[in-house]
Amino acid sequence: MADDPRERMADDPPQDDAESARQRRGLRFRRRDDYAVELFKEARASLADVARVDRILLELGRFYNPVLNAPIVDLPTRRRVLEALAAGDPDGAGRLLDERLALYAGVRGEE
Numbered sequence: 001m002a003d004d005p006r007e008r009m010a011d012d013p014p015q016d017d018a019e020s021a022r023q024r025r026g027l028r029f030r031r032r033d034d035y036a037v038e039l040f041k042e043a044r045a046s047l048a049d050v051a052r053v054d055r056i057l058l059e060l061g062r063f064y065n066p067v068l069n070a071p072i073v074d075l076p077t078r079r080r081v082l083e084a085l086a087a088g089d090p091d092g093a094g095r096l097l098d099e100r101l102a103l104y105a106g107v108r109g110e111e
Contacts, residue, residue, distance in 0.1 A: 036063050036072055040101045047090040054082055065104055072104050 043056040060073040068074075077100055084093035 036060060036104065037101070040097060040104075044094055044097055047085060047093055050082065050085045053085060053093070054078075057081060060100075067106065068103060073100050 039056050039060050043053050043060075046052045046056070057073050057078040061071040061075065061078060063072040064070075065072045077096060081093045081096045084090070084096065
């Protein structure tokens with residue numbers, strides 16, 4: 001039954017390719033935002049593992065914060081967090097992470 005409209009709809013490409021491409025790009029952007037927040041949460045939960053926190057902060061340094069015109073986690077903050085952990089101050093490191101997350105969440109309109 002080639003005349004079944006359900007079969008034609010499944011085989012037909014989307015009518016507005018530009019619109020669907022724009023929507024896909026928007027979905028990727030939102031995933032990246034969520035990924036950065038998840039990385040912050042993971043870093044906060046991993047304060048006992050300095051190497052893991054360092055890798056997470058390196059990854060967060062690859063994302064851009066347009067309000068600060070800088071990475072989400074810049075190099076000086078990364079160093080301060082790692083120094084706090086090396087000095088045995090996970091609470092101080094956690095506060096630094098929370099501050100950077102608050103700056104980032106302000107960009108996204110979240111807490």
